Amino acid sequence: VWSVAxxxxxxxLNDVKANLKLSYNNVVPCSSLSRPxxxxxxxxxxxxxxxxxxxxxxxxxxxxxxxxxxxxxxxLSVCFMVNTQINHxxxxxxxxxxxxxxxxxxxxxxxxxxxxxxxxYYFSGGLNYQIEHHLFPNVxxxxxxxxxxxxxxxxxxxxxxxxxxxxxxDAMERxxxxxxxxxxxxxx
Numbered sequence: 001v002w003s004v005a006x007x008x009x010x011x012x013l014n015d016v017k018a019n020l021k022l023s024y025n026n027v028v029p030c031s032s033l034s035r036p037x038x039x040x041x042x043x044x045x046x047x048x049x050x051x052x053x054x055x056x057x058x059x060x061x062x063x064x065x066x067x068x069x070x071x072x073x074x075x076l077s078v079c080f081m082v083n084t085q086i087n088h089x090x091x092x093x094x095x096x097x098x099x100x101x102x103x104x105x106x107x108x109x110x111x112x113x114x115x116x117x118x119x120x121y122y123f124s125g126g127l128n129y130q131i132e133h134h135l136f137p138n139v140x141x142x143x144x145x146x147x148x149x150x151x152x153x154x155x156x157x158x159x160x161x162x163x164x165x166x167x168x169x170d171a172m173e174r175x176x177x178x179x180x181x182x183x184x185x186x187x188x
Contacts, residue, residue: 012045079123086171087111087130090178092163104160106134107151111163113171115148120167131162 018024019041022032033041056068087110088094096109110130114120120128126141127133132148139147155162165171 012049015045082172083124083127084130086113086165086168086175087127090163090165090171090174091181092161092174094178103135107131107155107160107162110134111165111171111174112148113165114167115145115164117167121145123168 014024018030019033019038022030024030052073053069056065059065060068090111093109093111096105099105112129112131114124114128117128126144129141129144129148132139132144132151133141135151136144136147152162165174
């Protein structure tokens with residue numbers, strides 16, 4: 001499932017659904033696109049599909065075309081899914097409280113990881129600052145480390161849990177622990 005998440009799920013299916021429902025994930029409202037904008041948008045998606053999944057079969061031998069058409073999509077999808085799922089699906093983050101405060105919800109349903117690691121920062125594309133990414137989605141990730149200091153202080157002052165894993169290993173262990181817990185039958 002993870003291997004096709006970005007190429008098919010996020011790039012195409014979610015995009016079509018959002019444009020038809022005028023809502024992203026049935027939560028965030030979207031504006032209706034003008035006819036020229038939707039035309040350019042659809043043409044862009046067609047170019048993407050052609051370049052990634054059709055053209056290789058005209059340009060390369062079959063074995064190379066299959067590699068060209070699948071490996072980049074699979075690698076991008078796995079990297080994206082690892083970097084997003086370890087930030088949200090943990091025992092501490094997965095179940096939001098009943099509090100309706102939008103900003104508090106963004107903080108308690110996310111976790112940062114490896115904030116002292118350049119490897120975590122570069123490999124995740126800044127998504128290791130997931131809490132700040134959700135609070136400030138339009139801010140470039142290069143500013144998130146500085147924002148994190150203030151966000152953490154504000155959370156401490158207001159008693160809001162600020163979840164942080166040491167690095168990839170710790171974050172993945174938390175994610176796996178949550179997944180294992182979710183597969184168990186609840187005790188009646």
